[in-house]
Amino acid sequence: MLIDAVERVRIWNTKTGLQVGQLLKGHIYWGTSLAYSPDGQYVVSGSIDKTARIWKAETGSEVGYSLKGHNNAGTSVAYSPNGQYVMTGSKDKTVRVWNAQTGLLVDKLLRGPTHSVTSVVYSPYSQYVAFGSREHIVNIWHPQTGQQV
Secondary structure, three states, X not given: OEEOOOOEEEEXXXXXXXXXXXXEEOOOOOXXXXXXXXXOOEEEEEEOOOEEEEEEOOOOOEEEEEEEOOOOOEEEEEEOOOOOEEEEEEOOOOEEXXXXXXXXXXXXXXXXXXXXXXXXEEOOOOOOEEEEEOOOOXXXXXXXXXXXX
């Protein structure tokens, strides 16, 4: 996979070197991060345009909604291990969790980072989520309780 600097996302077959499907157009500014769904059917892309978008990996078509809600550039995206959720981090100092099937906001972590979020990740069984920030700290949270570990 490759994100280029002119608002496009491309998916490449790593074995053949050929582009898969169509050019993924939708973001109005350049992309910052990508993640595949656990089953490989979808790709989520984050962007400076404050949105994340979900695409069908095989065809490159957008699923029909954008994940909107951040007040500043998106910096990182991650799929939950079961593929039901997408987590996004942003320069607005928040981490948001979205329903991957509907695009609806499920949760927003308000406490924690005092600087831009730079990276987000789920633990293998979704019992924890972690995010890094520009304050040189990794925060680990229990998503069911909303408590920091």
